[in-house]
Amino acid sequence: MPLPTPLKGIRVVDFTWVRAGPWAARWLGTLGAEVVKVEWPLNLDTLRQNRFTVPPGVEPGPNSTGQFADTNANKRGISVNTRTDEGLELVKRLISVSDVVIENFSSRIMQRWGLGYEQLKRIRPDIVYVSMAGFGHTGRHHWYGTMGPAAQALSGLTHLSGLPDAPPAGWGWSYLDDTGGMYGAISALTALRHRSATGKGQHVDLSQMITGITLTGPAFLDKSVNGRPARREGFPPGNRTVWPGAEVVNNYRGPIAAPHNAYRTSPGGYNDWATIACLSDDEWRNLVKLMGSPDWADDRFDTIDGRLDHQEEMDEHIEKWTQTMGKYELTEKCQAAGIRAMAVQSSQDRVDNDPQLRHRDMYVPMDHPMLGPWKFQNAPFKLSKSPARIANPPPMIGQHNREVLEDLLGVPHQELLDGYENGIFWPTTMDRYPYIEEALR
C-alpha cells in the first residue's frame, strides 16, 4: 500500500501556462492534489513547443517536449474553449467542485472571462484563488508583462550577480520562473491552511517580479537603513565576498570570507570547476595542511584581513593545486578535512554523477506515452508519513476530457460528442489525436 499523500482530496483548477504557473501547480499535484490543467490547443502552452527538449527520434508535437513533461507531471488535462458559453459554463462547474484556482495570465484576463475573484466566490464561496501576474493584480503597472529574466532584472536580483566593471551577469536561466512557481505553491498552501482554520477562502495576489525583491533583504536594508549606494566600485564581487582592492563591505551572500571562489580542476573542461569557501582561520589552516603546507602559504595568510589583502596571489596558488585533480576528488579530499567545498555540477553531473541525488531518488523513472522511459524530478524533502510522489506523467493535451467532464461533472456522453463537433472541446479546424478518438469510443 502506498502511503497517503498530504493534499488528499484537494482539487486544483490550473489555468497556468509557460513555466512559473505550471511549476506551482505541479508541486500541488506532487503533494497529492488532483490538478486539472485547462488548455486550448489554439493557445498552446509554449512549453509544449519548447524547441530544446524534443528527444531525437520522437515525433515533434505538443505532447513530445521534455520540459513540458517535467513541469506538468502529476496533473490531468482537459481541452475546453472558454470563449464559448458552454465551455465557460463547464469550467464554472469544475470550479464549483474545486478548492483552488490558480492562473498566471495578465492581470485582467480572468475578470474579462467573468472569473475574477468576486465571481469565483459566487461559484465556490471558500475558493482559494491564486493569481500569479508578473507585477501582480494591484498597483499602477499591473498590466506590465514579465518573463523570468526581465523579472529578475526588475527585482534587483540581476544587479547582485556578476563581476565588477562588467555588465551585470544576472542568472543564466529563469530563476524567477522556478521561484515564482514556488511562491504560487506557497500562496496556495498558506491560504489552504487559513481555510482549514477558518473555513474561508481568499484571493492571493502574487507578483512574480516582487518575489525577487523579497530575496534581496540585506541589500534592501543596506540601502533603506544605511543609505549605501547600490551602484559602487567593486560590486558585485563575482564569486568572492570582497573584490580585491575594493572597500570591505558585506556583499549580502553571508559572512565575509577568503578563500571564497571557484577554481579550475582537471581535466580543464567546460564544467571542470569546484568551489572552496573557508569561513574561519581554522578552516583555512585545514586547507593549507591539505595542500601539503606549501611555502607560499606563509603567515601573510593567517588572518582574514591578510587573506583579503593577498587574495589574487592566494587564489592563483590554490588554483594551481586544484588543477592537479578532478572536481569530485577535490570535493572528497576537502570534505574529509572539514573544508567547505563542492564540485560545480552541470545538469549531466546531477543526473549521472551525483551519488547523493542518486541515493535520495531525485530522478524518478516513469513511462511517458510519447517520450518512453523518462525521469521526473522528485521533491527535495521526505515527509515521513505522507510523502510527495510522482504519480503520473503530464497530460497529453485534452487527454482527460472524458474522465473529468463525464465522470466528475456528469456531462452526458452525447453532449460530450456534440461538443467535439461544435468546437467546445476541440477546435473544428484541427485534427484530433488518436488518443482523443480512443477515449471517446
Added chain:
Amino acid sequence: MTSANGNQQDGMDIGGAQPADLSLPGALDGLRVLEISDEKGQFCGKLMADNGADLIKIEPPNGEACRSFGPFLDDVPHRERSLSFWHYNTSKRGITLNLETPQGQDIFKRLAASADIVLETRKPGYLESLGLGYATLAADNPGLIVCSLTPYGQTGPWRDYVSSDITQMAGGGQMASSGYDDIDVPNPPPIAPGGGNSWHIGAHYAYIGIMAALYYRFLTGEGQHIDASVHEACALTTEGAIAIYLSTGDVVQRHTGRHAAPDMSPAIQFPTGDGGWLNTTRSGTNLTPARLKLLADWFDQSGMAEDLTEERYQDPEVIASENDHIVQVMKNFFMNSTLMDSFHGGQERDFPWGAIRSMDEIIGDAHLQDREFFKEVEHPELGRSFTYPGPAMLFNGSPWRISRRAPLIGEHNSEILQGELGLTNSQMLLYAEGGII
C-alpha cells in the same frame, strides 16, 4: 478605493484585489513554531512568522552566529545591528537556551510538547544525540511536525558534508548555468548568483513541506518528520537544464542573463544611454509585422527608426532575414534613450522588457507603493524605525505583516520561560549564570 476590480488612485487603475482588512489575523495564526536555525532556515521561519505564526527562535546563549553577518546598522558591527539578521528574523520572538545542558533540554521538551512545528537546521543526528529527535518529541505530542533542513539531507554519502552558499550553488547547478557571454567577459568563470539564494531556495521548499504536513495533520491529526535538503532544492532550480539534458543529452551553456539554452542564444541585455542595462527577454521580443511597426513608430518619434518604417518590413520573412539589423537599430535607440524610458516605453507597447534595477531604483518605486510594499518597522530600543521589504503576495483574507522587528538576544526569555513555563526568579538567575539561557 472603489471596487474590487478597479481601484482608482490619481486616475489610475491600481487595484485588482480587495484590500485586506488589516485587523484580521494572518494565515498561520494560532500555530506555535520553534525555530533552531542558522542561515539555512531563518527565511523559512520568517515566512511563517510574517504570516502570523507565533514563532519562538531558540538561540544559543550568545545568539546565532549569523548575527555577525554584515552589513550592520551605520556600519557599526554588533550582534544586535546585523541588517541581515534583522531581515531574516522579523515577527519572531527569541529566547536563548543551551540545548547541551539537561535543563536546556528539559525546557525545550516542555516547549515542544505544545508546539505545532519545530524547524531545525543543525547537523544530521545532532538533536537526536541530545535526546531531542523527532521520535522523542512526538511521543509527547503526536501532532508535532518537525522539519530538519540541512545541506544534503539526513541520509546518503554526502549527509555530513559541510557547505556555504557558494558551494551549494556549485553542487545544485546554479553556477554551471550562470556566467557571461564571451563578448561581455572573455573566458568567463561560472558565477554564483548573489544574495544568499541557496538558503532561500532551501527555505521555500522546506516551507512547502511544512504546509503540506499541516494539511495532512488537518486531515488525520498526525504530525510527521520532514527531511529537507538544500542540495536537492537547488538541484531542482535551474529551469530547463535537467529537462534539456534528459531530452537530448545537451548541457546548457552559460551566458549573460537569459533563459537556459543548450546553444548560444542571442544576447538580450543592452546598454542604455544613461549607463543602465535593459533585459529584453529572448522570447519576449517576438517580432510580428504589427509589433515591428509599434517599435518603428516609437523609434521614429526620436528619429531613430532608420529604415524600419519602410513597408517591406511588414513581411515576416524580411523581419527574419533582417534580424541582425533590427537588433542593431534597437541597440542604437537604447543608447540614445534612458533605462527607464526604454523600459516603460517597451512595456507600454506590450514588450515584456525589464530594466536592470538596483536598490537605488527599487526603493520608492510607485508600483510598489501602490501595493504598500514598503513597511515601516519600529526598533523601539533605538527609537527609530526603518523601511523593510514587504511581501510578494497580498493575502487578501489573512494579511501578511511584520508584527515586530527581529528579537534581541534572549529578549523574550522572561516572557516565555517565566510567563509560560513558570520558571522562578531564582531559576532564571541560576540558568543565566550557568550558561543555560
